[in-house]
Amino acid sequence: MRVLKQIWRWFDDLTGFSQSLGPIMAHPVPQARKTRWFYVFGSATLIAFLVQVGTGIALSSAYVTGSGQAYDSLRFITSSPIGRIIRGIHYFGASAMIILIGLHTIRVYLMGAYKYPRQMNWLTGAGLLLFTLLMAFTGQLLRWDQMGFWTAVVAAEQAGRAPLIGNWLGHFLLAGNTVGGATLSRFFAAHVFFLPALMFLFIAVHLYLVIFNGISEPPKAGRPVDPRTYRRWYHSLLEREGIPFWPQAAWRDVFFGAIVVLAIFVLALVVGPPELGKPPDPTIISASPRPDWYFMWYFALLSLIPKWSERWVIILGPLVFGLFLILVPLLGSRVERSPLRRPWSILIILSVVFVIAHYWVIGIRAPWSPRLDALPLPSSVVGVADGPIAVGARIFYDKGCEYCHTISGYGGIRGPDLSDAGDRMSPAQMATRIFSGAENMPSYRGNLKPEELASLLAFLASRHRMQLPKPPALQGLVQQGATNGR
Amino acid sequence: MQAFFFIAFPYIALILAIGVGLYRYFSHRFTYSSLSSQLLENRHLFWGSVSWHYGITLILVAHVLPWLFPQVAEAVLGDATRLVVLELTGLALGFYCVFGIIVLIARRLPNDSRARAVTSSMDWILLLVLAFQVLSGVGVALFERWGSVWYLSTAVPWLWSLVRLHPDASTVTGLPVFIQAHLISGFVVILLFPFTRLVHVFAIPIEYLWRPYQVVIWNRDPRQPVSSTSAKAPTVSMPTPAPNDLDRRRLLVRLSLLTGSVSAAIVGIPSIAFLLGLRKAPEVWRSLGAADSFQIGQAVEVSFLDSSPLPWSGVTARTAAWLRRESPEQFIAFAINCTHLGCPVRWLPNADLFMCPCHGGVFYKDGTVASGPPPKALVTYPVRVRDGMVEILTSPLPITSI
Numbered sequence: 001m002r003v004l005k006q007i008w009r010w011f012d013d014l015t016g017f018s019q020s021l022g023p024i025m026a027h028p029v030p031q032a033r034k035t036r037w038f039y040v041f042g043s044a045t046l047i048a049f050l051v052q053v054g055t056g057i058a059l060s061s062a063y064v065t066g067s068g069q070a071y072d073s074l075r076f077i078t079s080s081p082i083g084r085i086i087r088g089i090h091y092f093g094a095s096a097m098i099i100l101i102g103l104h105t106i107r108v109y110l111m112g113a114y115k116y117p118r119q120m121n122w123l124t125g126a127g128l129l130l131f132t133l134l135m136a137f138t139g140q141l142l143r144w145d146q147m148g149f150w151t152a153v154v155a156a157e158q159a160g161r162a163p164l165i166g167n168w169l170g171h172f173l174l175a176g177n178t179v180g181g182a183t184l185s186r187f188f189a190a191h192v193f194f195l196p197a198l199m200f201l202f203i204a205v206h207l208y209l210v211i212f213n214g215i216s217e218p219p220k221a222g223r224p225v226d227p228r229t230y231r232r233w234y235h236s237l238l239e240r241e242g243i244p245f246w247p248q249a250a251w252r253d254v255f256f257g258a259i260v261v262l263a264i265f266v267l268a269l270v271v272g273p274p275e276l277g278k279p280p281d282p283t284i285i286s287a288s289p290r291p292d293w294y295f296m297w298y299f300a301l302l303s304l305i306p307k308w309s310e311r312w313v314i315i316l317g318p319l320v321f322g323l324f325l326i327l328v329p330l331l332g333s334r335v336e337r338s339p340l341r342r343p344w345s346i347l348i349i350l351s352v353v354f355v356i357a358h359y360w361v362i363g364i365r366a367p368w369s370p371r372l373d374a375l376p377l378p379s380s381v382v383g384v385a386d387g388p389i390a391v392g393a394r395i396f397y398d399k400g401c402e403y404c405h406t407i408s409g410y411g412g413i414r415g416p417d418l419s420d421a422g423d424r425m426s427p428a429q430m431a432t433r434i435f436s437g438a439e440n441m442p443s444y445r446g447n448l449k450p451e452e453l454a455s456l457l458a459f460l461a462s463r464h465r466m467q468l469p470k471p472p473a474l475q476g477l478v479q480q481g482a483t484n485g486r
Numbered sequence: 487m488q489a490f491f492f493i494a495f496p497y498i499a500l501i502l503a504i505g506v507g508l509y510r511y512f513s514h515r516f517t518y519s520s521l522s523s524q525l526l527e528n529r530h531l532f533w534g535s536v537s538w539h540y541g542i543t544l545i546l547v548a549h550v551l552p553w554l555f556p557q558v559a560e561a562v563l564g565d566a567t568r569l570v571v572l573e574l575t576g577l578a579l580g581f582y583c584v585f586g587i588i589v590l591i592a593r594r595l596p597n598d599s600r601a602r603a604v605t606s607s608m609d610w611i612l613l614l615v616l617a618f619q620v621l622s623g624v625g626v627a628l629f630e631r632w633g634s635v636w637y638l639s640t641a642v643p644w645l646w647s648l649v650r651l652h653p654d655a656s657t658v659t660g661l662p663v664f665i666q667a668h669l670i671s672g673f674v675v676i677l678l679f680p681f682t683r684l685v686h687v688f689a690i691p692i693e694y695l696w697r698p699y700q701v702v703i704w705n706r707d708p709r710q711p712v713s714s715t716s717a718k719a720p721t722v723s724m725p726t727p728a729p730n731d732l733d734r735r736r737l738l739v740r741l742s743l744l745t746g747s748v749s750a751a752i753v754g755i756p757s758i759a760f761l762l763g764l765r766k767a768p769e770v771w772r773s774l775g776a777a778d779s780f781q782i783g784q785a786v787e788v789s790f791l792d793s794s795p796l797p798w799s800g801v802t803a804r805t806a807a808w809l810r811r812e813s814p815e816q817f818i819a820f821a822i823n824c825t826h827l828g829c830p831v832r833w834l835p836n837a838d839l840f841m842c843p844c845h846g847g848v849f850y851k852d853g854t855v856a857s858g859p860p861p862k863a864l865v866t867y868p869v870r871v872r873d874g875m876v877e878i879l880t881s882p883l884p885i886t887s888i
Binding site: 066067068069149150153154156157158159160161162166170172174176177178179180181182184279280281282283285287288289302307310311368369370372398399400403404414437438439440442443447 | 861
């Protein structure tokens, strides 16, 4: 112990760390009192980032950046027990980072901590939020299984909607005409070198600004920010009741960060990394690309907006979001900070959180996706083994109807549930719909022979609301109740 | 006549320019200057002088460099885009010069202008010759296009023949008259050098960059420092610089920024160029198998190598397509990518439909949109039958753009 101390003294004598960095560590920060635990999200995001750096370096030591080999190298990594855990930590670390940076953004926004003089703190933070999302996106792609492959294609297609340069931009992302040998290297370079370098830079500036401008004091309703006097007031506040950041405030950061790391580790151990899908072979066409959970809501959003608005939303949506982040600190950077005096900020956050949660839930169900893995209806559903109704049920499957329409719990949910079609529509109405199609239903004119149509209509007409079989003993009662009710 | 203008006259002009120039340098050294009239008048001079000098310097560089390195120039101009860009830039600079010389002439015109009072007849001659020179240059650029290319095979050999003392004007004697006028008046300008203020070209004070600083004493502080509103005071205070030191400091700052940016550009530009450089893959025909192995009317999935497979591409070098034999001789191939967001569409053989698993886009068997979000029909690849084999043309991943 004494030796260690001596070594430290010798080191400190030569570097002067305790003189230069010591005061920075112990710089006074305002007391946060009731809200003190809200201040931990930023540091926790940083800790999650460091987790990503560590596990990322470990993964990159075995990952092969080749479109042909990356998948196999990931299989190899996952096959070793520790490699599996590392991959799990990297995945849940990414998830934690997304959640934490979201919470941190919400906290800063609600508490008005982006107002004078901390606008630049917010702007660098907005950059970090953007980079984190890009990291999540490129990271999902680096898994380079079938999902990763189609993620690259979908990314290129979305970039293709940019006006004028769209086509060029799409092929630029793919690093060529098609997804091929150069594509993965491009995303690897972005995920491992380019974006992390930018993030280190922005984190350095962000932390410097936190020290330079000081950590924001908890807002108080009725105490507006006045740029002319704020800094002087803030310094007098620190002199009156400041506490040293290290350790009196920082211990919470360490404690919460440790919980985050522990949670990541336990999840990695128990749940494990996302399974690798099929290999990234463009010729395996039975693929249904889905994003990872953090982009599920965006996937849903793009699927549910009106068709005409899509070309605008794909390009303008992210731009408007970015513009919003930039404008937040530029507009209204003075006056009140307290959320109690900024009801709109609460409303905005609530709507954003609600919309994302809502779309996220829908995204998991993905009702807009046909179920191409649906199986022919079992005879228990059809009701008969042969005859026109059974033939019609077969046609219902063969013509792809079942991929979008549910019958008694079987089939897709893109179109209306047809379990009780016979109760709702006459055969003539059904025939009209089948022939004319609709916005989201193809027209089957010329596709069905008359006898096929007849069987299909017979089948659909036989679909009625399910009749629950009633125990004979109760039958009388039910009938009696029904009569009484009338 | 042409022998005089293109062989004798250039030598006369050069000899006079050098001889008289040397004589003037040693006898009237202090006249080696532009005889600046800046103290007399400022506004017009700025617009005229800046436009003129920037424009003419770059244009002269564009004349001299291809003359010195004709092969390099030929290689550079071999590409149509570069040629057009260079020609347009040159033309723009030409107009810039014309504007400049017009302003420079106009400012001397008014009878009562101070500039007129100091204008000698030699100045007028020089201005007129220069004006003729740039106007004819712009005229050449406008009416005898692609001068940067034919310059290499006409004027450049002639100029080199003059340098080698084996004058040969055969490459320029056939040129249109006004191009010849441009060439000759160029030598008139050279001739005028020692007789006019043009000599200032040889007196550019580049030693300003490294000369020791001068002490300039102002009666008042010319740059009142803006009072700082920042709450933070610098932790380490530097000795207050003497005002005369500021100029030197500013120069050093600019020099450092300049060298730093140049170094960054040297490394950055190739890096970015490499990143942006898309490999233009050639389109090639790939065989898909014997034509007779495909049934008429049925779409089947076919796969083939893309046009530029790399050794490490692995399975990703493959491309898939839906191929259908329409008639014994006719095939049609659809990209598997949905035109909505690129997901792989599937062929439903019994329903005669293509369906996308992502957002439920549906296409009829001819590729047109049946329903759902796709904005346009499935993309088709060119297919042909050759020697009984079906062949497909590798094509880029179809990207729907607006």
